[in-house]
Amino acid sequence: xxxxxxxxxxxxxxxxxxxxxxxxxxxxxxxxxxxxxxxxxxxxxxxxxxxxxxxxxxxxxxxxxxxxxxxxxxxxxxxxxxxxxxxxxxxxxxxxxxxxxxxxxxxxxxxxxxxxxxxxxxxxxxxxxxxxxxxxxxxxxxxxxxxxxxxxxxxxxxxxxxxxxxxxxxxxxxxxxxxxxxxxxxxxxxxxxxxxxxxxxxxxxxxxxxxxxxxxxxxxxxxxxxxxxxxxxxxxxxxxxxxxxxxxxxxxxxxxxxxxxxxxxxxxxxxxxxxxxxxxxxxxxxxxxxxxxxxxxxxxxxxxxxxxxxxxxxxxxxxxxxxxxxxxxxxxxxxxxxxxxxxxxxxxxxxxxxxxxxxxxxxxxxxxxxxxxxxxxxxxxxxxxxxxx
Numbered sequence: 537x538x539x540x541x542x543x544x545x546x547x548x549x550x551x552x553x554x555x556x557x558x559x560x561x562x563x564x565x566x567x568x569x570x571x572x573x574x575x576x577x578x579x580x581x582x583x584x585x586x587x588x589x590x591x592x593x594x595x596x597x598x599x600x601x602x603x604x605x606x607x608x609x610x611x612x613x614x615x616x617x618x619x620x621x622x623x624x625x626x627x628x629x630x631x632x633x634x635x636x637x638x639x640x641x642x643x644x645x646x647x648x649x650x651x652x653x654x655x656x657x658x659x660x661x662x663x664x665x666x667x668x669x670x671x672x673x674x675x676x677x678x679x680x681x682x683x684x685x686x687x688x689x690x691x692x693x694x695x696x697x698x699x700x701x702x703x704x705x706x707x708x709x710x711x712x713x714x715x716x717x718x719x720x721x722x723x724x725x726x727x728x729x730x731x732x733x734x735x736x737x738x739x740x741x742x743x744x745x746x747x748x749x750x751x752x753x754x755x756x757x758x759x760x761x762x763x764x765x766x767x768x769x770x771x772x773x774x775x776x777x778x779x780x781x782x783x784x785x786x787x788x789x790x791x792x793x794x795x796x797x798x799x800x801x802x803x804x805x806x807x808x809x810x811x812x813x814x815x816x817x818x819x820x821x822x823x824x825x826x827x828x829x830x831x832x833x834x835x836x837x838x839x840x841x842x843x844x845x846x847x848x849x850x851x852x853x854x855x856x857x858x859x860x861x862x863x864x865x866x867x868x869x870x871x872x873x874x875x876x877x878x879x880x881x882x883x884x885x886x887x888x889x890x891x892x893x894x895x896x897x898x899x900x901x902x903x904x905x906x907x908x909x910x911x912x913x914x915x916x917x918x919x920x921x922x923x924x925x
Contacts, residue, residue: 555584555712555745556618558604563613565599565770573599574770576613586739586746588760590753591793596770597749601715604747605634617713632656635706635714635744639722642702643690649675649701650686656709674704677741679734696727703735707742714744718751732758753794757782757801765790778805802917803882810877812916813898813906816841819853821865829858841897841907842868849874849897849904874899875908881916884908 558581565573574596581587589597602608604615606627615622622630643652650671657667675682678700690698699719706714720728720735736759739746750756756763757778764775767789774786782798782805785791794801817840819828832840832855842864844850850872857867873887877900887896888910895907 555743557581557583557616558713558745558747559614559616560600560603561614561616563600563603563610563615565596565603565608566611572769574603574610577770577772579764579772579775581745581747582761583745584743585761586748586759588748588750588756588763589766590750590756590763591766592768593751595766595768597764597766598717599770600766601717601747601749604713605631605636605715607631632659632709633711633713635709635711637699637702637706637714637716637719639718643698643705645690648687648689649680649693650682652690652701653705653708655705660709662709670708670710671704674707675701677707677738678704680704694727695723696731699723699731700734703738707744712745714746716746716748718749720755721750721752728755735759754801754804757804765793799917803885803913804880806881806917807878808875808881808884808898808908809916809919810898810900810905812908812912814895814909814912815906816895818843818904819864821845821850821863821868823864825858825860825862825864825867828853828864829855832858839893841904843904847904848902849899852893852895869893873897876900877905881913885910885913888913 560577560579563577564575567573577600589600591597599608603610604617604622606622610623617630643649644655653671653674654667657670662670671686672682675686680686680697680700685693685697685701690701693701699722702719720731723731732755748756748759760778762775762777763781765773765781767773774781774790776784776786779802781790782794782802785794785798791798817831817835817837819831819840819842821842821844828840832838832853838855840853840858841849842851842853851868851870853864853868857869858864869892871891871893873891874897875884875887877898879898884896884898888894888908893907895909897907898905
């Protein structure tokens with residue numbers, strides 16, 4: 537079989553065929569003037585995971601990503617998509633089966649949102665009904681009302697809406713792989729955080745194999761299942777889950793890039809540990825103040841968690857207010873702040889800092905488990921550094 541026939545016989549993963557692993561074996565990019573864009577990389581992006589390439593400008597992260605769909609051709613090495621070498625497959629056919637989202641979105645300005653999202657299904661020869669149903673489904677999935685936004689043009693959308701439409705277009709043919717090049721960097725910080733949260737929710741639903749490029753370590757930590765820190769010359773210094781990257785930087789280059797405040801960044805990737813919860817006295821709204829005071833005296837506690845009749849935290853009772861006649865309901869300091877079990881420590885600490893109680897109740901499916909204190913946050917964070925998840 538000649539080379540042309542061999543190339544045409546190779547299978548390119550079809551839309552909807554699952555999320556494949558992406559493997560780079562000895563992949564490099566060297567330009568005609570001798571400049572090394574990417575050194576010989578050996579990387580595996582796990583199926584269904586979001587892998588982030590992060591590093592300073594010019595380190596080769598975008599070049600690495602673009603070699604996956606052959607927008608840039610590698611100089612050496614193999615790129616395997618679901619076990620097949622993509623360097624031997626027709627490039628245009630390959631790209632139609634890989635979603636691609638860029639910083640400037642890249643929507644066609646003269647086409648409606650519906651037409652933009654339908655671009656790849658049309659190229660693949662989908663019939664009109666199948667294409668229309670998929671467009672409706674995707675717009676709804678990314679939070680754009682088809683009836684409101686479907687017939688608008690890109691110029692009639694906000695920056696965040698355009699970015700959502702770009703994600704919908706990338707997902708339209710149900711590709712197993714999604715490449716994202718700094719997709720949220722062009723919007724303001726508030727919209728960016730909202731888009732990140734929505735994208736995490738979306739990934740929980742679609743579970744694509746995603747390669748995501750950013751220069752922002754905060755974004756990488758928030759979004760990535762694993763993060764590759766790249767340095768000048770296209771080298772990967774460390775490829776690890778966020779908790780490990782922040783807790784155990786492989787070298788000084790990684791430590792410098794993730795920052796001296798990496799301990800604070802770990803708050804975003806370290807979950808609440810039920811073993812670290814404290815259990816102050818608990819009283820009910822209908823309990824008598826004298827009875828509550830006796831409970832606090834026996835425990836030697838400065839305050840009690842107050843639960844309503846359904847067992848939900850509704851505030852706290854300082855020991856100084858647990859005196860006299862009446863019920864706890866008359867003296868409770870109302871505070872309905874609580875965090876769910878497995879919430880990140882960052883969210884828990886934020887809630888603690890806004891509460892006069894000095895703790896935050898932790899719930900498991902609405903059931904009260906105990907409270908998290910600043911001391912417990914510190915203990916959990918130090919434990920995670922020595923034993924990163």
